[in-house]
Amino acid sequence: xxxxxxxxxEKPYSFRTDLPTPxxxxxxxxxxxxxxxxxxxxxxxxxxxxxxxxxxxxGHENVGVIxxxxxxxxxxxxxxxxxxxxxxxxx
Numbered sequence: 001x002x003x004x005x006x007x008x009x010e011k012p013y014s015f016r017t018d019l020p021t022p023x024x025x026x027x028x029x030x031x032x033x034x035x036x037x038x039x040x041x042x043x044x045x046x047x048x049x050x051x052x053x054x055x056x057x058x059g060h061e062n063v064g065v066i067x068x069x070x071x072x073x074x075x076x077x078x079x080x081x082x083x084x085x086x087x088x089x090x091x
Contacts, residue, residue, distance in 0.1 A: 032064050063082070
C-alpha cells in the first residue's frame with residue numbers, strides 16, 4: 001500500500017510504498033483513497049500539537065472507492081465511491 005506518513009514531528013511527510021494493507025475487522029471497510037484534503041488539523045498533527053502516536057497516516061477529509069467490506073457491513077458494495085470523515089488514532 002502507498003501513503004504519506006508522518007514519521008517525525010516538524011519534518012516533511014515521507015512517501016512510502018511498503019505500507020501493509022490493514023486487515024478488516026467486523027463492521028469496517030477498506031477504502032482505496034483517491035483524494036485527500038489537507039486541513040488545519042493535519043498541520044497541528046505535523047507540528048506535534050496533538051502529541052499523536054507516530055508513525056501515522058493523517059487525514060480525515062478523504063474520498064475513495066470501497067476495496068473490501070468486513071463482516072456485518074450493510075448498505076455498501078465494493079466499488080462504491082464514498083467520502084470519509086474520520087478521526088482514528090490522530091488526536
